[in-house]
Amino acid sequence: MASLTVTDEQVRATPAKVIQPAWVRVMHWVNALAMILMILSGWQIYNASPLFGFTFPREYTLGGWLGGGLLWHFAAMWLLMINGLAYLVTGFATGRFRKKLFPITPSGVLRDVRAALTFKLGHDDLTVYNYVQRLLYAGIIVVGVLIVLTGLGMWKPVQLHWLVTLFGDYPTARYIHFFCMAAICAFLVVHVVLALLVPKSLRAMIIGR
Amino acid sequence: MAKRSFLIPGVDKRLLIKDSIKTMPDVTRRRFIAGGASLGALTLLTGCDVVDSSSAEEMLKSVSKFNDAVQAFIFNPDALAPTFPESAITKPFPFNAYYDLDDAPDVSAADWRLEVRGLVDNKKSWTLDELHKLPQVTQVTRHICVEGWSAIGSWTGTPLRDFLKLIGADTRAKYVWFQCADKEGYNSPLDMRSALHPQTQMTFKYAGEILPRAYGFPMKIRVPTKLGFKNPKYVVSMEVTNDYKGGYWEDQGYNSFSGS
Known part of the structure; x- marks a missing residue:
């Protein structure tokens, strides 16, 4: 920390x-x-x-x-x-992803999950993400990419048939699209609750500091 | 100050709702009125900088037109819809329409004629027997409904592009516009490039048997590069035209290109 x-x-x-x-x-x-x-x-x-x-x-x-x-x-x-x-381009180009989200180590995640569950996870320095944050933020970016790709595949199952094939078939792409939505909703709930519990993080996302 | 009473300052939300109801299709209008004001309807109106009640809808319509252009741009006339083995066919293949099967058109084969109109050299009408004599091919492809479900079926018929050539259609025209025997007069425009796609078919058979009433007897247009609603059944006429004549669902707000 x-x-x-x-x-x-x-x-x-x-x-x-x-x-x-x-x-x-x-x-x-x-x-x-x-x-x-x-x-x-x-x-x-x-x-x-x-x-x-x-x-x-x-x-x-x-x-x-x-x-x-x-x-x-x-x-x-x-x-x-x-x-x-x-966001992806800027995140990679500025090195923000590398600096903020990595590394994500299993031991770090375990330690911070344990700390979070016992309410011992500190939020003193908002510029450094703890391992739970890193995992969730990196994870939700992957889910975001997945939901867009399955969505594109369903929108253009002929022109982008390789994309549909990548996910199996059309109905499977639909299920993946749905589960990504569910994951985003679950993330959203946790994300909003935590932002409200640590209001200065919300302030930082509005005015920057 | 009147933060809660007005969603948009100076605009009466009840009037907004009233206006929006007018632009909804009948069934939805009824359901909407029964259900009362919903977040959906309100947000439909307040979703953008609303000057008058219909501007959000106008915005959505222009984006949909933009999406038509994007889809036409990325449409590759040589990209084929994936085909499947017969074992993949969905059984039973669903009947789908905005009415019950009992209300489906019951077309008499003897009386039926396919009318050909518009920018074609030969405007003669075709009997079913004449059409059945044309060379036919079979495709096993996935039918994808605008609602999200899909089903794999086997369709046999004449490639539309061969027929268009046969009747001397001006294939530089923008659309082939189909009219159907459905009640309320189903119709749908098909852009010429999709009409000329090798898999676009005048379908006379389903699973090797004469097209049953449920699937569009006597003729369906199978377009595996389009959503299901752009695959008209019970077709009675086709018109080659440069005019956008709208369609049953297209006029109600489904994206007109709706290509896959």
């Missing part, structure tokens, strides 16, 4: 320490909006032909009917994909 490496960015930065740079904040909130639009319209689409024995309550769906849900889904997908792609 205490080992804070000084990066070029921080050397250059003004004395007030920037925890979340502007690009991260902008992309985070654009992504939040895009994800919510995609999830709510996705539930609308799901309801037209449910994979399981339940449907989502109409109050939590977007678009009014299947056609409206599809319009929202295929509009918000641009926001999600363009923002997501920009």
Whole structure:
């Protein structure tokens, strides 16, 4: 926790320490909006032909009917994909992923999970992610990539048939798409609860410090 | 200050809902009114910078048009829909329509004619016997419904592009527009490049047997590069045209290209 490496960015930065740079904040909130639009319209689409024995309550769906849900889904997908792609490129190019999310070691994760469950996980230094955060943030990026790829495959199962084949077949891609959504929703719940429990992390994602 | 009473300052949300209901298809309108105001309907309206009640919808429509263009751009006329062995065929293949099977068109083979209109040299109508004499091919492909489910079926018929050549269609035209015998007059436009795709077929048989009523007797247009609703059944006429004439579902908001 205490080992804070000084990066070029921080050397250059003004004395007030920037925890979340502007690009991260902008992309985070654009992504939040895009994800919510995609999830709510996705539930609308799901309801037209449910994979399981339940449907989502109409109050939590977007678009009014299947056609409206599809319009929202295929509009918000641009926001999600363009923002997501920009995030991945910037994250790799600036070294943020390398610096913030790695390494992820099993022993580190175990230690921090144990600490988290006994409420001993500190949040004194928001610039360093603990191992649970690293695992979840890296994991949700992978899930985000998966949900976009399965989505693209289902949108263009002929033009991108290799993508569908990669996931097995069309129905399988649909199930994977659904489970990725479920993972994102679960992440969202934990993420929001923790942000509210550590309000300064929320502040950092809004004003940067 | 009136933070809660107005979702958009200065706009009465009840009027917004009223306006949105008007633009919904009948069934949904009924369901929507029964269910009362939903988050979905409200967000449909407030999802973007709303100046008037329909601007969110206008925004969605323009994105959908943009998506038509994107799909036409990435459409590769040589990319074939995956084919499957007969053992992969879904049994029973689902009947699907916006009405019950009992209400499906019951077309008399003797009286039926395929009308050919628009930008074609030979506008003669075709009897079913004449069409059945054309060379036929079989495909086992996946039918993908706009709702998300899919099923693999076996369709036999004449490639549409061969027929278009036969009747001297102007294949530089933008669309082939199909009209059907369904109640409420189902119709659907097919962009010419998809119409000329090697797997696009005038289908006369399902699983080797004359197309049953459930699957579109006497003729269905099988387009494995499109979602199911762009595979019209009970076809009675085709028109080669440069005009976008809309379609049953397309007019209600399904993306018009809806290509796979």
